[in-house]
Amino acid sequence: MDISEFSRLNNKNKYSRHPWETSRKNVLHTFLKQAKIPFTIDRIVDIGSGDAYVIHTLVEKKLAKKYFAIDTAYTSEVIEQLKINNNYSEVNYVQNIQEYLENNSTDESTLFLCMDVLEHLENEKIILDHLKASNNNNFYFFAVPAFQSVFSSHDVLLGHYRRYTLEHLYSLLEKNGFKIIDKGYYFTTLLIFRKIDKFLKKDKEASIDNWQGGSFKTMLINTMLKIDFTISLLLKKIGINIPGLSCYSLCKK
Structure with missing residues (x-):
């Protein structure tokens, strides 16, 4: 959940997690x-961490020695609330990537996460230029929303400038010096639903904050997306890469 969504929560201390978030995690x-990442890695850095949900799921798995959550929307009040929500965990909160780079050595092996961030930037190089090839042991995981054809008022609500194809993302990262290890799409079912909504001119206006779907509906959606993702993985193993509502790339530099 990004900070714009977090700011709209009725209760910032206790709230239900949208099934899209848990499935994405x-x-x-x-x-x-x-x-083939040598966990336990030295650091995990989540760029555009929002309410820090994703990085805390990695803390639970003990995948790194140090954890950093970076978001330009962090204020001292937001950071304090997130610390309270997460029992003052070991996650370090930083307001921007420049601050992180100025105060931390580049010698330690790091996994950088950049999930659903690039689409919020008028120029992606604002972030990509900072991810220099300072350490051959670094890994980079990018995820972005897919297909401009389903761009809608929901994207506008979330502050998106664009959506991507896998080829677009691949080209962007390659031009910026990244070497692609793995790439693909996920959530085919959601893409089908979004295309139907677009065809019916029924744009989604709600966001994922203040989810009130109930436990049964949440379980149903999570199960559907799990099956969807499992099928797409099986097809990918035999060389069939089916489109989805999001695309991703794991890289080195």
Whole structure:
């Protein structure tokens, strides 16, 4: 959940997690489990961490020695609330990537996460230029929303400038010096639903904050997305890469 959504919560201390968030987290965990990353790594740095949900799921798995959550929307009040929400965990909160780089050595092996961030930037180089090849042991995981054809008022609500194709993301990262290890799409079912909404001119206006779907609906959506993701992984293993509502790339530099 990004900070704009966090700011709209009725109760910032206790809230229900939208199934898209939990399913997205499960997707990341699966990709990291498959990747040849030598965990436990020195650091995990989550760029655009929002309410720090994702990075805390990695803390629970003990995948790194140090953890950093970076978000330009962090204020002292937001940081304090997130610390309270997460029992004053070991996560370090930083307001921007320049501050992180100025105060931390580049010698330690690091996994940089940049999930659903690039689409919020008018120029992606604002972030990509900071991710220099300072350490051959670094890994970079990017995820972005896919297909401009389903761009809607929901994207506008979330502050998106664009959506991507896998080829677009691949080209962008390659031009900025990244070497692609793995790439693909996920959440095919959601793409189908979004295309139907677009065809019916029924743009989604709600965001993921203040989710009130109930336990049964949440379980149903999570199960659907788990099956969806499992099928896409099986097809990918035999060389069939089906489109989805999001695309990703795991890289080195």
